[in-house]
Amino acid sequence: MIRTAWLVAKKDLLIERRSRVLLWQVVPFGAIALLLSGLALGPTHAGHSSAGPGLFYLVMLFVALLMINRSYVIESTPGTRASVQTLGLDPAGVFLGKSLALCVELWLSGLVLLAGTVLVLHTALHGALLALPSVLVTLAAMAAAGTLYGALTAGGEGAATLLPVLTLPAFAPLLVAGERSFSAALTHSGLWEWWLILAVALVAYVGVGILLYGVLEES
Amino acid sequence: MPKGLVVALREAVVLSSGFPLLSGVNLELEAQSLSVITGANGAGKTSLLRLLAGLVSLSSGEGTVAGVDLAKGDLRQLRRRVGWLGHEGSFYNDLSVRENLVFAASALARPLKDIDSVLERVGLRSRLETTTKALSAGQRRRLGLAWLLLRRAELWLLDEPYASLDEQGRVFFDALLADVVDAGATVILSAHDPLRSATLRPRQIVLRGGRVESDDS
Amino acid sequence: MIKQLSQRLLGPVTLLLLVLTFWLGLWVTPPDRIQGNLVRMLYVHPAVAWVALYVSFGTATIASVLYLWKRTRSGTLDRVAHCAMEVSVVFIVLTLITGSIWGRPTWGVWWAWDARLTSTAILGVLAIGYLALRRANDDPVLRARRSAVFAIVSAINVPIIHFSVQWWKTLHQGATVFTSNRQLLVHGSMAWTLLLSFLGFTLLFFWLLRARYRLEVLREETQRATLDLALEMRQREGAR
Numbered sequence: 001m002i003r004t005a006w007l008v009a010k011k012d013l014l015i016e017r018r019s020r021v022l023l024w025q026v027v028p029f030g031a032i033a034l035l036l037s038g039l040a041l042g043p044t045h046a047g048h049s050s051a052g053p054g055l056f057y058l059v060m061l062f063v064a065l066l067m068i069n070r071s072y073v074i075e076s077t078p079g080t081r082a083s084v085q086t087l088g089l090d091p092a093g094v095f096l097g098k099s100l101a102l103c104v105e106l107w108l109s110g111l112v113l114l115a116g117t118v119l120v121l122h123t124a125l126h127g128a129l130l131a132l133p134s135v136l137v138t139l140a141a142m143a144a145a146g147t148l149y150g151a152l153t154a155g156g157e158g159a160a161t162l163l164p165v166l167t168l169p170a171f172a173p174l175l176v177a178g179e180r181s182f183s184a185a186l187t188h189s190g191l192w193e194w195w196l197i198l199a200v201a202l203v204a205y206v207g208v209g210i211l212l213y214g215v216l217e218e219s
Numbered sequence: 220m221p222k223g224l225v226v227a228l229r230e231a232v233v234l235s236s237g238f239p240l241l242s243g244v245n246l247e248l249e250a251q252s253l254s255v256i257t258g259a260n261g262a263g264k265t266s267l268l269r270l271l272a273g274l275v276s277l278s279s280g281e282g283t284v285a286g287v288d289l290a291k292g293d294l295r296q297l298r299r300r301v302g303w304l305g306h307e308g309s310f311y312n313d314l315s316v317r318e319n320l321v322f323a324a325s326a327l328a329r330p331l332k333d334i335d336s337v338l339e340r341v342g343l344r345s346r347l348e349t350t351t352k353a354l355s356a357g358q359r360r361r362l363g364l365a366w367l368l369l370r371r372a373e374l375w376l377l378d379e380p381y382a383s384l385d386e387q388g389r390v391f392f393d394a395l396l397a398d399v400v401d402a403g404a405t406v407i408l409s410a411h412d413p414l415r416s417a418t419l420r421p422r423q424i425v426l427r428g429g430r431v432e433s434d435d436s
Numbered sequence: 437m438i439k440q441l442s443q444r445l446l447g448p449v450t451l452l453l454l455v456l457t458f459w460l461g462l463w464v465t466p467p468d469r470i471q472g473n474l475v476r477m478l479y480v481h482p483a484v485a486w487v488a489l490y491v492s493f494g495t496a497t498i499a500s501v502l503y504l505w506k507r508t509r510s511g512t513l514d515r516v517a518h519c520a521m522e523v524s525v526v527f528i529v530l531t532l533i534t535g536s537i538w539g540r541p542t543w544g545v546w547w548a549w550d551a552r553l554t555s556t557a558i559l560g561v562l563a564i565g566y567l568a569l570r571r572a573n574d575d576p577v578l579r580a581r582r583s584a585v586f587a588i589v590s591a592i593n594v595p596i597i598h599f600s601v602q603w604w605k606t607l608h609q610g611a612t613v614f615t616s617n618r619q620l621l622v623h624g625s626m627a628w629t630l631l632l633s634f635l636g637f638t639l640l641f642f643w644l645l646r647a648r649y650r651l652e653v654l655r656e657e658t659q660r661a662t663l664d665l666a667l668e669m670r671q672r673e674g675a676r
Contacts, residue, residue, distance in 0.1 A: 004326070007322065007325050007326060011311070011314070011318075011322050014314060014318060015311055015313045015314060018313040018314065018350070019313045074311060074313070077312070079305035079306070079310075079363075080310060080311060082269070082272065082274050082303050082305050083303055083304075083305070083310065083363075083366065085274060085298050085303075086272060086274075086298045086299070086301050086302065086303045086370075086372075087299075087323065087326040087327060088295065088298055088299030088326075089326055148585075148589065152569065152582050152585060152586055153569070153572070156569070156572035156573050156582075157571070157572040157573070157574075158572055159572070162565075162568055162569065162572050165561070165564070165565045165568055166565045166568075166569060166586065168561075169558045169559075169561045169562045169565065169590075169593070169597070170589070170590075170593050172558055172597055172600070172601075173593075173596045173597050173599075173600035173601075176600040176601065176603075176604050177600055180603075180604065193599075193603045194603075197596060197599065197600050197603075200596060201596055204592055204596070208588070208589055208592065212504075212585050212588070212589075214295075215504060215581050215584075215585055216581065216582060216585060217295070232667065234663070235574060235575075236574045237574075237659065237662065237663060237666065238666060238670075239663070239666055239667050239670045242667050242670040242671045243667070243671065275575070276575065276577045276578075427673065428670050428671055428672065428673030429670050429671070429673075430671060
């Protein structure tokens with residue numbers, strides 16, 4: 001399982017390095033979404049709003065949706081899909097590998113957008129750095145959940161439009177827990193509940209993914 | 220299923236959105252044989268190959284392929300024993316020729332040193348570092364073959380493999396198929412027209428309307 | 437014999453219980469000291485929410501788990517899961533509507549950022565997502581497996597969503613019917629009416645589920661007849 005996970009993660013990241021979709025399409029999308037968030041707040045609030053953490057996560061949700069979709073588009077051309085299916089890869093390993101690659105991609109875009117939040121929305125740098133561990137865990141949970149939901153919609157009719165409908169409700173607790181723990185870091189107050197929610201969500205999604213990913217691949 | 224048969228289908232039906240792609244196929248194929256499935260567009264050639272590869276489920280009827288029951292068996296087991304070459308290409312477009320084959324070889328736990336010899340055999344050695352999307356249609360087909368040679372599958376399912384091949388490519392492909400069958404594999408391929416080969420004498424199966432219309436066995 | 441009888445009686449008993457609930461709820465039970473006549477929502481909203489959140493979603497989840505378990509896998513369970521989820525959507529929408537009607541005079545707003553309200557709304561989107569996922573897949577085996585996995589993952593998600601929103605902010609009143617140490621908070625005719633409403637709406641769920649299931653079986657039979665025709669046409673294509 002670990003060998004397959006490593007192989008799949010390496011392959012997905014290599015494809016990303018070649019295609020540069022993250023660099024040239026997804027991160028710029030995140031940046032403009034962050035700027036638009038500032039514009040939506042209005043000139044009075046854009047520079048000194050407490051909404052920074054929430055807007056950061058909202059933008060990250062949309063970035064995650066794009067990356068999940070991308071993660072399955074590379075597998076979805078009919079010939080590739082059939083050939084890879086006949087390689088007989090361990091499904092749990094495929095799930096872990098795709099989650100790992102997605103997690104790395106989300107971490108990279110998360111770091112850029114976190115810097116953007118500090119720069120554009122004037123979120124305190126020290127607080128943002130303190131929030132970094134919870135940001136990384138939240139994005140890891142998003143990657144695991146996203147990989148599972150991506151597999152649920154892959155190849156179906158209207159996969160790109162179905163994905164948000166299925167995924168966003170699952171992301172709601174991650175958004176809440178991520179935003180609260182980020183805000184707590186800004187005010188230097190620790191709240192264990194949010195860490196509990198993030199940990200439970202991460203463990204639940206990785207566990208369910210390992211157990212049930214194979215069922216999705218059978219047909 | 221009698222011993223020696225790799226494929227045994229009885230009234231096999233495959234549906235897609237309520238449309239019968241296959242409408243009751245009866246077919247038996249022996250091990251270590253070469254068969255060509257021909258038929259007009261929409262006759263059900265690709266669907267039949269996909270059924271045999273375990274890529275689509277049987278809607279009704281019975282079928283056994285390489286010892287796996289298509290209705291009740293584990294299709295993942297079947298897929299592991301099949302080599303598939305689709306007419307769309309079989310690889311990641313953003314990876315180079317070498318990277319695609321390293322991925323396949325690693326997944327199949329084959330030694331990486333096999334890659335060089337396989338590429339030599341299909342005539343793609345000089346394209347080792349070329350990104351797959353930059354290859355011509357014929358070269359992509361050769362890469363698909365290299366992927367299959369790495370697999371050493373017992374059942375080869377090739378969807379219109381002669382498309383996009385020049386005369387030299389066809390001769391090369393005829394020789395390769397003869398070798399594969401000699402080595403013990405069973406090969407089933409689809410084609411628009413009956414095979415024009417000077418060396419191969421395959422069994423010709425004609426499909427029409429999702430059923431076998433004629434079979435020269 | 438008993439099965440036949442219970443099936444025959446399900447509809448009339450459901451109707452009787454609901455009529456009784458409405459009669460007791462509207463005319464017999466007294467108005468509340470603080471809430472006045474608004475308390476009569478107590479005989480609709482909690483029971484509808486109970487069916488939406490536990491009975492129907494629970495039925496769909498259990499049927500999905502049993503479908504994925506190879507020993508019990510059958511088309512019947514997939515159908516039950518699908519039909520229960522459809523009925524669930526109806527009850528979730530009713531829960532939100534009755535909750536809003538009750539919430540408007542109590543909280544002063546139609547929508548409040550309350551844990552139960554928000555998590556019920558998210559649950560509604562999950563249930564709609566389940567139905568959308570079914571529509572997106574033609575292959576019946578793939579459809580059944582994907583939707584079963586989605587139902588299970590959604591069920592796991594529900595408590596996570598609930599606690600996250602509850603800890604985020606909560607306005608909703610605590611337990612309505614029981615105290616935390618399981619002592620009954622309502623008494624007399626109000627308690628009986630409440631009990632009847634729970635029974636009535638639970639039976640209504642099973643009656644709707646059975647009706648929807650029958651409809652699904654009929655739809656599949658019609659589809660099979662259409663399929664026979666399509667097969668014949670396809671085979672004739674071959675005989676041309």
